[in-house]
Amino acid sequence: MADHLDDLLRRFHAGSKRAAARLISIVEDQRPEAHEVLDRLFRNIGRAARIGITGPPGAGKSTLVDQLVQAYVARGERVGVVAVDPTSPFTGGALLGDRVRMGPVAQDPAVFFRSLASRGSLGGLSLHTAEVADVLDAFGCDAVLVETVGVGQSELDVAAKAHTTVVVLVPESGDGIQAMKAGLMEIADVFVVNKADRSGAEQLAAEIAATLDLKEWGRWRPPVLLVQARDGRGIDTVVRALDEHRDFLVREGGLAAKQRRALESRVRDLVQDRLVRMVLEMPETQALLDAGLDAIGRGDSTPYRLSNAILAASRRGLAGANASSRKG
Amino acid sequence: MADHLDDLLRRFHAGSKRAAARLISIVEDQRPEAHEVLDRLFRNIGRAARIGITGPPGAGKSTLVDQLVQAYVARGERVGVVAVDPTSPFTGGALLGDRVRMGPVAQDPAVFFRSLASRGSLGGLSLHTAEVADVLDAFGCDAVLVETVGVGQSELDVAAKAHTTVVVLVPESGDGIQAMKAGLMEIADVFVVNKADRSGAEQLAAEIAATLDLKEWGRWRPPVLLVQARDGRGIDTVVRALDEHRDFLVREGGLAAKQRRALESRVRDLVQDRLVRMVLEMPETQALLDAGLDAIGRGDSTPYRLSNAILAASRRGLAGANASSRKG
Numbered sequence: 159m160a161d162h163l164d165d166l167l168r169r170f171h172a173g174s175k176r177a178a179a180r181l182i183s184i185v186e187d188q189r190p191e192a193h194e195v196l197d198r199l200f201r202n203i204g205r206a207a208r209i210g211i212t213g214p215p216g217a218g219k220s221t222l223v224d225q226l227v228q229a230y231v232a233r234g235e236r237v238g239v240v241a242v243d244p245t246s247p248f249t250g251g252a253l254l255g256d257r258v259r260m261g262p263v264a265q266d267p268a269v270f271f272r273s274l275a276s277r278g279s280l281g282g283l284s285l286h287t288a289e290v291a292d293v294l295d296a297f298g299c300d301a302v303l304v305e306t307v308g309v310g311q312s313e314l315d316v317a318a319k320a321h322t323t324v325v326v327l328v329p330e331s332g333d334g335i336q337a338m339k340a341g342l343m344e345i346a347d348v349f350v351v352n353k354a355d356r357s358g359a360e361q362l363a364a365e366i367a368a369t370l371d372l373k374e375w376g377r378w379r380p381p382v383l384l385v386q387a388r389d390g391r392g393i394d395t396v397v398r399a400l401d402e403h404r405d406f407l408v409r410e411g412g413l414a415a416k417q418r419r420a421l422e423s424r425v426r427d428l429v430q431d432r433l434v435r436m437v438l439e440m441p442e443t444q445a446l447l448d449a450g451l452d453a454i455g456r457g458d459s460t461p462y463r464l465s466n467a468i469l470a471a472s473r474r475g476l477a478g479a480n481a482s483s484r485k486g
Numbered sequence: 487m488a489d490h491l492d493d494l495l496r497r498f499h500a501g502s503k504r505a506a507a508r509l510i511s512i513v514e515d516q517r518p519e520a521h522e523v524l525d526r527l528f529r530n531i532g533r534a535a536r537i538g539i540t541g542p543p544g545a546g547k548s549t550l551v552d553q554l555v556q557a558y559v560a561r562g563e564r565v566g567v568v569a570v571d572p573t574s575p576f577t578g579g580a581l582l583g584d585r586v587r588m589g590p591v592a593q594d595p596a597v598f599f600r601s602l603a604s605r606g607s608l609g610g611l612s613l614h615t616a617e618v619a620d621v622l623d624a625f626g627c628d629a630v631l632v633e634t635v636g637v638g639q640s641e642l643d644v645a646a647k648a649h650t651t652v653v654v655l656v657p658e659s660g661d662g663i664q665a666m667k668a669g670l671m672e673i674a675d676v677f678v679v680n681k682a683d684r685s686g687a688e689q690l691a692a693e694i695a696a697t698l699d700l701k702e703w704g705r706w707r708p709p710v711l712l713v714q715a716r717d718g719r720g721i722d723t724v725v726r727a728l729d730e731h732r733d734f735l736v737r738e739g740g741l742a743a744k745q746r747r748a749l750e751s752r753v754r755d756l757v758q759d760r761l762v763r764m765v766l767e768m769p770e771t772q773a774l775l776d777a778g779l780d781a782i783g784r785g786d787s788t789p790y791r792l793s794n795a796i797l798a799a800s801r802r803g804l805a806g807a808n809a810s811s812r813k814g
Binding site for chain 2: 428433434438447461464472
């Protein structure tokens with residue numbers, strides 16, 4: 159296994175997309191060697207611009223991402239894309255395979271596209287998305303674009319791990335208030351009003367600008383850009399805004415602060431993920447849970463008493479497991 | 487404190503909306519007595535129809551909820567509404583206060599409306615939403631409507647705790663593929679195509695129906711209803727579909743199964759929430775985290791090594807805390 163991993167990592171560092179795909183699968187499937195992979199790649203991480211793209215379904219996020227990828231490739235950069243894609247019981251897998259997306263761009267050797275299935279994990283989505291972005295960063299990508307599927311709490315968490323967050327809106331999907339309701343005003347470094355040829359686009363842009371006026375901004379006020387992603391109009395302004403935001407972060411020290419915050423959030427996620435997994439997967443826990451649910455059904459217990467019992471048992475279990483904890 | 491709580495619970499059971507509001511605040515703010523409150527209310531829970539309303543921002547969820555509330559009140563039922571509302575640094579609180587919403591309906595003594603601020607909690611959103619819904623259930627509401635703000639992973643978790651989930655879509659916010667992308671096809675018990683007067687509404691309904699054809703359905707196939715929530719058109723068909731789905735759940739035993747699954751998910755959330763809080767709030771953890779982040783910054787550690795160290799320390803800490811664990 160170790161030899162195999164050494165070999166895989168060697169090919170990865172030599173630029174093999176196939177090796178990168180294998181490593182990403184190891185990370186995405188959370189195979190036993192996943193943490194070793196990420197641990198060994200860690201020192202190669204930190205060069206890529208991490209860009210989150212979020213917005214409601216139908217806003218044209220995928221089209222925008224495709225156009226950005228083309229723009230980066232055109233200027234000689236290597237680009238990674240991570241798109242979160244819910245698993246569907248209808249199709250039995252991630253809904254939109256890598257092949258459906260991107261078209262010819264995906265074939266470019268400078269482009270690495272990966273769609274992740276969001277298997278309703280316990281808050282694991284943003285962690286695993288960031289880990290896959292790490293692999294692409296270590297692979298030497300100049301930019302890693304992370305595209306969320308919807309716009310909700312988990313998607314905000316994903317965006318929070320990016321250096322620069324682009325919020326994509328379209329005239330019909332709602333006005334300024336709707337964007338505020340979805341918590342998007344707070345996370346955007348750049349606003350894109352897509353489908354700018356449609357009526358209401360300029361009004362939406364004006365509403366966003368008016369909302370931005372409510373707050374005092376320091377040296378970066380999010381620009382509001384009118385774009386028609388489908389035919390590439392305005393993409394150059396987005397690329398420029400992304401470059402400027404990155405320059406701003408580097409110049410003002412914001413990048414280091416963001417990286418530290420992202421790292422802290424990462425470590426917290428890791429601890430949470432592993433702790434919960436350990437406790438909830440203990441056989442004692444499952445037995446207590448089954449018996450406790452029966453007792454609740456009979457009116458003899460409550461969720462709070464049951465969670466107390468599981469916590470007490472898990473503490474004893476964790477203490478017992480302490481001796482063998484270093485292998486995890 | 488106990489006297490105070492006894493008094494509050496007595497007034498709550500006598501039907502005081504003010505007492506209900508106080509109890510909900512205790513639960514929402516996770517004050518020390520929150521678990522005792524929920525524990526003592528637990529035996530009064532289980533009568534309300536729990537209905538989740540989800541869909542992209544701008545789909546008209548709030549308007550639909552208002553209309554459903556009016557319909558329930560008109561037939562003499564008591565209704566609770568829990569709307570998740572992101573906290574905004576712009577306004578310093580939940581964005582849309584209870585007063586902004588609902589208008590005259592909110593004044594009706596049979597209606598209890600509460601908007602919850604989603605303070606970017608670690609997966610706590612769906613837990614706390616369900617707990618507030620519990621209070622409204624125990625308060626004697628016939629129906630509790632839970633309205634999500636966006637459509638993402640956390641929102642799917644919220645919906646998963648409902649007995650019946652309504653997915654609201656509008657023609658412009660995307661076609662069938664967009665709905666599938668957002669993971670909505672899998673969770674809907676009832677589809678509402680809102681703003682049915684707009685062009686594309688019937689096509690969207692047909693696309694949803696065609697997608698539903700891809701799967702074998704048992705005795706419940708989600709209906710696709712054309713609605714104009716703004717002027718109440720089609721609301722009666724939604725109310726009927728909700729009644730039918732509840733009858734179906736009761737008749738086929740699905741309700742008991744859903745309740746048990748929701749209970750199991752609740753207990754898991756509780757264990758996770760409390761475990762993570764205990765570990766991440768230990769002073770040792772914070773010290774380890776700070777020192778570890780510095781070490782990572784110097785290149786002397788990695789997130790994985792740091793999470794190992796925190797896990798090992800937390801196991802020792804949890805074992806030590808075991809003796810005093812019954813008070814939590």
